[in-house]
Amino acid sequence: MIKVEVRLYATLRKYRPELEVGEPLSLQLPEKIMVRQLLEEKLGIPATVVKIVFVNGRQREVDHSLAEGDRVAVFPPVGGG
Amino acid sequence: MSKILRVNMTARTVAFEAVPEKYKEMGGRWITSNIVCDEVSPTCHPLGPGNKIVYAAGIVTGTAAPTSGRISIGGKSPLTGTIKETNSGGMAGQKLARLGIKAIVVEGQPAEKGDYWVLKVDKDGAELLPASNSWLGKGLYETYPLLFDEFGEKVAIIGIGIAGERLMANAGICVNDPENRPSRYAGRGGMGAVMGSKGLKAIIIDDAGDPPGVPIVNKELFDTGRKKLTEALLAHDITKPGGGLNTYGTAVLVNIINEAGGFPTFNFRDGRFTGAAKISGEMIHEICTKRGGVGTTGHGCSPGCVIRCSNVYPKPDGSELVSVQEYESVWSFGANCGIDDLDITGELIRLCNDYGLDTIEAGVTIAMAIEAGLAEFGDGAKAIALMHEIGNGTPLGHILGNGAAITTNVFGVVRCPTVKGQAIPAYDPRAIKGIGITYAISTMGADHTYGYTIAPEMLGVSGKVDQFDVDKVDMARNFQHATAFIDASGYCLFIAFAILDIPSGLAGMVETCSGVLGTDWTVDNIGIIGEEIIRKERAFNTAAGFTKAHDRLPEFMKHEELPPHNVVFDVPDETLDRVHSLQN
Ligand code: SF4
Numbered sequence: 001m002i003k004v005e006v007r008l009y010a011t012l013r014k015y016r017p018e019l020e021v022g023e024p025l026s027l028q029l030p031e032k033i034m035v036r037q038l039l040e041e042k043l044g045i046p047a048t049v050v051k052i053v054f055v056n057g058r059q060r061e062v063d064h065s066l067a068e069g070d071r072v073a074v075f076p077p078v079g080g081g
Numbered sequence: 082m083s084k085i086l087r088v089n090m091t092a093r094t095v096a097f098e099a100v101p102e103k104y105k106e107m108g109g110r111w112i113t114s115n116i117v118c119d120e121v122s123p124t125c126h127p128l129g130p131g132n133k134i135v136y137a138a139g140i141v142t143g144t145a146a147p148t149s150g151r152i153s154i155g156g157k158s159p160l161t162g163t164i165k166e167t168n169s170g171g172m173a174g175q176k177l178a179r180l181g182i183k184a185i186v187v188e189g190q191p192a193e194k195g196d197y198w199v200l201k202v203d204k205d206g207a208e209l210l211p212a213s214n215s216w217l218g219k220g221l222y223e224t225y226p227l228l229f230d231e232f233g234e235k236v237a238i239i240g241i242g243i244a245g246e247r248l249m250a251n252a253g254i255c256v257n258d259p260e261n262r263p264s265r266y267a268g269r270g271g272m273g274a275v276m277g278s279k280g281l282k283a284i285i286i287d288d289a290g291d292p293p294g295v296p297i298v299n300k301e302l303f304d305t306g307r308k309k310l311t312e313a314l315l316a317h318d319i320t321k322p323g324g325g326l327n328t329y330g331t332a333v334l335v336n337i338i339n340e341a342g343g344f345p346t347f348n349f350r351d352g353r354f355t356g357a358a359k360i361s362g363e364m365i366h367e368i369c370t371k372r373g374g375v376g377t378t379g380h381g382c383s384p385g386c387v388i389r390c391s392n393v394y395p396k397p398d399g400s401e402l403v404s405v406q407e408y409e410s411v412w413s414f415g416a417n418c419g420i421d422d423l424d425i426t427g428e429l430i431r432l433c434n435d436y437g438l439d440t441i442e443a444g445v446t447i448a449m450a451i452e453a454g455l456a457e458f459g460d461g462a463k464a465i466a467l468m469h470e471i472g473n474g475t476p477l478g479h480i481l482g483n484g485a486a487i488t489t490n491v492f493g494v495v496r497c498p499t500v501k502g503q504a505i506p507a508y509d510p511r512a513i514k515g516i517g518i519t520y521a522i523s524t525m526g527a528d529h530t531y532g533y534t535i536a537p538e539m540l541g542v543s544g545k546v547d548q549f550d551v552d553k554v555d556m557a558r559n560f561q562h563a564t565a566f567i568d569a570s571g572y573c574l575f576i577a578f579a580i581l582d583i584p585s586g587l588a589g590m591v592e593t594c595s596g597v598l599g600t601d602w603t604v605d606n607i608g609i610i611g612e613e614i615i616r617k618e619r620a621f622n623t624a625a626g627f628t629k630a631h632d633r634l635p636e637f638m639k640h641e642e643l644p645p646h647n648v649v650f651d652v653p654d655e656t657l658d659r660v661h662s663l664q665n
Contacts, residue, residue, distance in 0.1 A: 022358020080331030
């Protein structure tokens with residue numbers, strides 16, 4: 001098993017409404033789990049509503065495999081200036 | 082028939098002129114930059130009688146085109162010494178356009194310093210009125226209501242605060258919002274000081290009666306374009322009602338830029354701030370909901386905006402603290418000063434609105450004061466006290482009111498995050514390279530809105546590119562050209578999120594412009610016109626003494642690594658020079 005921190009932002013917060021803004025969710029996950037599995041199987045978030053995924057501050061696609069200690073952040077479409 | 086209003090502050094005369102043929106199609110930044118290039122000596126002193134200040138609405142401003150209420154203000158900047166165009170939402174652009182005024186050119190200056198006037202413009206003409214002493218030397222939250230009492234609640238006011246009256250290089254120009262707050266700013270580049278140097282306290286725009294309105298040559302084309310653009314704005318996830326901007330405001334960017342490691346913290350020492358979530362758009366939304374009262378997200382800064390990204394932020398008791406807590410402002414006063422409290426950033430933004438200052442420059446300047454040992458990172462009370470120094474016009478306040486670069490010079494601070502004297506905004510260029518190219522080569526000093534490469538680099542808009550890729554010459558150039566066109570059109574730059582992704586929206590935007598002007602532009606004209614605007618601006622800067630040596634980021638960013646990615650700015654100088662070498 002690996003330990004991963006996940007942060008859900010903007011409208012995706014509704015999938016874990018008990019968390020404060022920016023509060024991480026600590027999860028024990030099987031080795032090499034892909035971001036898509038994490039989202040859909042563990043968090044119940046359809047990958048289609050996710051626009052941007054960061055793993056350790058780098059943008060990754062949903063087929064990226066996670067490793068021990070990864071910091072994952074997930075965003076719907078957002079923009080500003 | 083649209084016309085140009087020329088106001089001479091030396092002779093105190095106003096005169097309407099026909100629009101010269103060469104300016105007929107121009108609006109917004111296109112016409113302000115052209116008039117400045119044609120009429121202002123590039124070597125003039127920005128605050129002397131030789132400089133001019135030009136106000137112009139965009140091509141479609143004043144029509145029913147959505148999200149198109151911008152007003153551009155141009156001249157030579159006292160902050161950067163370059164040409165400048167800074168634009169704002171609020172109530173002024175549409176009213177000016179509906180009066181049939183293509184541009185107001187203000188020139189000369191009164192013989193007596195401190196002699197202030199108000200320019201009143203309405204359907205019958207224009208006149209200069211002496212400014213009442215009661216409108217001078219005080220905060221705009223006090224002055225604007227007095228001006229509305231005098232001229233009526235339905236006018237628009239373009240005005241300066243104490244900072245502009247005192248000719249400070251960080252003085253912005255304020256435009257009232259739909260509820261008549263002094264809250265929208267053409268903030269950057271110190272154009273408030275230029276207005277102050279002309280002895281012009283405010284422009285009152287009254288479009289009551291039956292103003293001529295904006296003539297539309299090809300109504301059918303305009304309507305087709307307007308429909309396509311509106312559909313794109315209503316469909317795109319970022320711009321639609323209930324979408325990212327409407328729900329959370331621009332500060333929805335805080336968390337994403339922070340996660341990317343590009344959120345400048347403690348004066349650009351770190352790319353992540355532990356308190357980021359506390360100053361984010363999500364938190365603004367939560368506080369507005371929980372505190373209730375006047376708290377509102379999804380506020381519109383000008384009529385006809387379908388995006389509505391603004392907010393009204395409440396105090397704990399639900400009464401109004403400030404409008405608007407924007408991304409750039411919560412960053413400059415927040416993470417960049419180590420402050421993680423929206424009530425404090427809100428108060429600091431309120432003081433900028435009150436004194437007439439640009440929030441980006443002011444926040445970065447407070448960080449310079451912290452570097453100089455005048456305060457500590459995270460000390461909100463001291464940051465507020467320093468802002469009051471500016472309002473009180475103390476010698477220290479005059480230093481701070483002149484912006485980050487002056488402050489670092491006075492106090493011997495080397496880590497000065499400016500380009501051409503203007504503070505770098507809320508994306509660290511070491512972690513996000515394309516925006517670094519924009520900052521470096523902008524004709525107006527560091528400015529994210531000059532070519533918003535953040536869209537593909539961070540937000541997945543118009544494709545996705547790697548934030549660390551350094552070879553972004555074409556991307557940077559294309560964004561700069563497209564932005565210059567949007568700045569000419571009168572549309573708010575935030576329509577870009579939708580039209581970059583939805584081709585029919587892009588075509589629709591061009592069709593609305595063509596419809597108004599009777600041209601047959603296609604999307605190809607965006608790049609052609611954008612390039613022409615930038616070419617003019619660069620020629621002005623060259624004649625003012627700027628070379629490629631000025632198209633550089635602060636030296637410390639080349640060798641000081643930015644955590645968490647531990648990166649430096651490694652875009653080669655030759656790459657920066659290449660962006661325009663093909664064009665000149
Ligand atoms: S999107 Fe925001 S800044 Fe642009 S016009 Fe609308 S409210 Fe104003």
